[in-house]
Amino acid sequence: MSRTGVTDETAADQVTRFLDHLTVERGAAANTVSSYRRDLGRYEQYLTSRGIDDLSSVTENDVREFLVDLRRGDPDAGWVPLADSSIARSLVAVRGLHKFAAAEGLVAADVAHAVRPPRPARRLPKSLPVDEVVAILESAGAADHPRALRDRALLELLYSCGARISEATALDVDDIDAETRAVRLSGKGGKERVVPVGGPAVEALEAYLVRGRPALVSRANPALFLNARGGRLSRQSAWQVLSDAAQRAGLDKTVSPHTLRHSFATHLLDGGADVRVVQELLGHASVTTTQVYTLVTVNTMREVYATAHPRAR
Template sequence: MTDRRRGTRAVHEALPAPMREAVDDFADHLARVRNRSAHTVRAYVTDLVSLLDHAVRMGCTDLSELDLTVLRSWLAKQRTVGAARTSLARRAAAARTFSAWAHRAGLLAGDVAAPLASPRAHRELPTVLRADQAAALMDAPDRSRTPAPTDAGRPRDGDDTRPGKGDATPTRDRGDAPPGSEPDPVLLRDRLLLELLYGTGVRISEACGLDVTDVDQGRRVVRVLGKGGRERAVPYGVPAQRALDAWLTQGRPALAAPRSDRALLLGARGGRLNPTTARRIVAGYAEAAGLPRVTPHGLRHSAATHLLEGGADLRAVQELLGHSSLASTQIYTHVSVERLRAAYRQAHPRA
């Protein structure tokens, strides 16, 4: 458990009993009724515990005393200690979500956070690779023979990093494999991971959550369970199919263990590949290929940008990415100006 989570638990235990019960009931509501991810539940609970601790320090002895003044004071304090605009926006959203739920549950006389304004988050756009850079990254596992460890520490649950073996950064040129030699299963896994992230634009959590049964090889689509429990079918291309075939026939059987269950992507110890490990894998290959720093979300961003630049419909990209709002997809149009200019010059009579 991280220091931050220990601190949150300690503050939670110090709250008055009715407030502790409200926090627990709210967390259960988010997980069971709203079907929010474990990450979202943790973030909202952390924000709520911080808010209620601030309310107690302001003299509130009961949840019913929570009001807009307390909420604004809490956000103002967060700002003074240097919280980013994105963090403030999320905390305001957590407060509004809790307030609406508490009102419906009869814990608050009104939805006190409904008028609460939040700063517009400044969205930092991740690095967009050029098409040739993306191709170089996809080929990076083929140029590597032996991965080097990136984390010799103790693995987290589901994180199968092993000192000296697997889940790591490529370091040596591979060259031609000796005749009859078996390919490294970890490199086959890495190739599939990169192809899936760029070829489908799925989130890293979605990729690591895939089961073997989620892949329809006949139609070349994967069934993805996204945010809010929304399911979607995402197509993938021929390079990803080749990587998948190699992984399923030569890679996965070599790493599979009783704990593997139906997981598609496995760590070096046979468990489901952990997103944290997957992020290190992507960053390691990008560094080895001499590319700018790349994250899995950067690959998702690159995939969406390249689709739009290639003429894909914005609604289609929205469906592929699993965005509930078209506004989320529109951030990917920022680098498509040249395509729009070309279309304008070609079509407009006054161009």
């Protein structure tokens, strides 16, 4: 008899009954049952390691600790650390098991129903050092060709004002004010913002507008950046422009338009810009979204401190 007196079945017996229920009564696919069997097999091992021999003895904290073990891994048991997506999948199996056990009267209560998967680790934006950004920009417009001029203007603009790729490709010629060095961007939800543009970007835009765009335009088209047929440049094509420039610059890493946006924000904060100013420039509705970039700069400061300070270690 178990500690609670609900059933004499072991945890292994209860898992087997649940898997049979999935197969026979719910008609679950073989792959689904196999996945549940694998995840619940690990759960059985975990319960055994804690001296728990039936589900009626499991507490909510036991289930939570199981998720911690999945993320941490256990070399002695041959467990490698699992990704958050795999942990979430395992929790689905465990919650299904406990829900079934409670419904069947095998346990007094479902102790897993309130347990949620761990939040995914917050990924820091990837940014490039300034010299790599400059190398990309310079490789984009090496030739005095209409498309090369366009590419240089596009990439200079992306980095100069931190625009999203969709915002840049949606620009019309009238959205650029070279005299005041500003550009009008239409962000998410149709929210417009006017942001400053640096001198090199303005020069690249003027070169493109004078010597590049007239050779590309084939009909009346307000779009700033044009493709070879005279239509508006697509986001996919703009992405390819950056990818090709990064390759020519000799970078052996994946560089996306968002990489330039991340670099724009990180370099501003490294230079002492206020996070709320960067928020406005990026078009973020909340400063919380922008604050993730401060984590990047803090990490950079830690690295510099660790290598430069004589008593850092």
